[in-house]
Amino acid sequence: MLQVKYILDNKEKVIEGLKKRNLDSDPLIQEIIELNIKRKDRISKVEILRAEGNKMSKAIGDLFKKGKNEEANEAKSKVQAIKGEQKSLEDGLHEIENKFTDLLYHIPNVPHETVPTGKLEEDNVEIFREGDIPNLHESAKPHWDIVKEKDIIDFETGVKIAGAGFPIYKGKGARLQRALINFFLDEADNSGYHEVIPPLLINEASGIGTGQLPDKEGQMYHTVADDLYLIPTAEVPVTNIYRDVILSDDELPKKHTAYTPCFRREAGSYGKDVRGLNRLHQFDKVEIVQVVHPDNSYAVLDEMVDHVKGLVRKLGLPFRILRLCGGDLGFTAALTFDFEVYSTAQDRWLEVSSVSNFETYQSNRLKLRFRQGKDKPQLAHTLNGSALALPRIMAALIENNQNEKGEVLIPEVLQKYTGFDKM
């Protein structure tokens, strides 16, 4: 969430910035400012009373020790009166503070100055494009037909076992999946990301830390008996490694990569959009996460974008990078670049990666700080990106690399992982 001090010092900037999200935050910000005044006023009143009470209580102890019981009892009733007043002020304070933090939780991050205005996907700005879109032969098919013919992904049996959106990868399909995971992990390792295998279930505090909670619990699977959530992305457990942590500046940056399955409840839209591998409830992803010094975070964002670029390039997929507009920007992000690969047989772009800088939005919730020399701790910046999400990469590879003989060719970089060069 945003820092209160930042909101107070940059009121206009915050309101202007949030307009890019098509959000009229003026009344909300105003309410926060007013509540903050009330809050501070109440705190100082409570603290004055408390200081007085503390002092008198101490004196009572001394009086009893000296045997002046009468005086002590007299003082007791005085303190009792003070405490009564204090209690009702404190109750009010609790109420104010609950409302205050609740409001803060509901304000999204302020978009970076380079975020374009816009409401829909179409308003995202393409900033980069690379690779030739192949001309497919007449008999080219979408991936859902190909995988069925070759029996490498079985959607129907997945439906029986779990439901729609839980495919079974089989034989060479499973092997290709595994190859992609290992390729992505090796590439991340080469770029200095330290691999972790995190828990796939997270508690409420972790969900709040990275911004999935409150309010967005509907997007996650929830295990009722134990009150845990299945991770929607490795971002959540990996970033939460640093919840309530104060790092020293020479420990920055922290770079992590993790392969995990991801679970999303999101009830997709319909038809072509959700067919085959386009949208799943369970999918595999390799994530990269960084915790960095605030001065570097935008340079690091570029570095992460370059890393993802390298991956798609090596796979030989035509791709483009979009700068997300305010309307399409995630709740917690300040700036996001989406990667899309071109799926020839479907004749459309498929999102395969989202690389974002959250600035201090997550670290403020996480209490993720670092200390520069002997200075007071300050909030670090967090970033993350998919590098990459598997299913749509798989879909694009299968569609773009099909030849007239009905074979699907495996990109060279993957062959040492798959052990075969075509399917």
Add this chain to the structure above:
RNA sequence: GGUGAGGUGGCAGAGCGGUUUAAUGUACCAGUCUUGAAAACUGGCGUAGGGUGACCUACCGGGGGUUCGAAUCCCUCCCUCACCGCCA
């Protein structure tokens, strides 16, 4: 799942209603000494909110309660450890 023991500063560890403003040790930082280091000694050493400042306030797993006063007593939730059971 059962039984028992616990959760105190970076770590170790005392305190179990009122000189706790949380002892002590250790780690760390600075200084003295030293050619330098070690040792010894001296001082400093948590987070957050408020005040120009001396200072004030909160925090001993979380929340609530008893009391003039709670790390200490009570309730509740969470977590850790040990043993038993079950199990990959």
